[in-house]
Amino acid sequence: MQFTNKKGQKRPFxxxxxxxxxxxxxxxxxxDMAEKxxxxxxxxxxxxxxxxxxxxxxxxVFEKFEKIDEKFEKIDEKFEKIDIRFEKIEQLxxxxxxKADIDRxxxxxxxxxxxxxxYRAEQIGMQKQLDRHEKWxxxxxxxxxxxxxxx
Numbered sequence: 001m002q003f004t005n006k007k008g009q010k011r012p013f014x015x016x017x018x019x020x021x022x023x024x025x026x027x028x029x030x031x032d033m034a035e036k037x038x039x040x041x042x043x044x045x046x047x048x049x050x051x052x053x054x055x056x057x058x059x060x061v062f063e064k065f066e067k068i069d070e071k072f073e074k075i076d077e078k079f080e081k082i083d084i085r086f087e088k089i090e091q092l093x094x095x096x097x098x099k100a101d102i103d104r105x106x107x108x109x110x111x112x113x114x115x116x117x118x119y120r121a122e123q124i125g126m127q128k129q130l131d132r133h134e135k136w137x138x139x140x141x142x143x144x145x146x147x148x149x150x151x
């Protein structure tokens with residue numbers, strides 16, 4: 001519903017009895033006014049219901065996001081623990097020997113084993129030589145009549 005003021009300008013009707021200048025009384029139909037009011041109230045009520053529904057839905061969505069955030073926080077904590085475990089494993093792996101290191105160690109152990117065998121053979125040879133010398137000494141002492149005593 002619109003009205004025209006003194007200057008001929010069309011203005012919307014805003015439930016007022018006087019025009020913008022406040023001088024001319026505007027005539028309006030009460031039935032039209034009541035009908036418009038009901039339509040506006042219904043529209044406002046519909047919009048309010050829609051807004052309430054949307055607010056409720058947004059609150060549910062926000063609650064779900066909060067639960068998801070909590071789950072992500074728990075997952076973050078688990079990842080931090082896993083990361084710490086991996087760091088410990090990496091540190092242990094840094095101190096562990098790899099295949100090349102083990103091969104080098106086995107080669108050196110084999111060389112030491114060969115040296116021990118050589119040393120043992122030398123010791124046996126020396127013991128035999130010592131036994132021969134002792135036998136010769138005893139034979140020589142017996143021929144010259146000398147008695148040998150252990151001291």
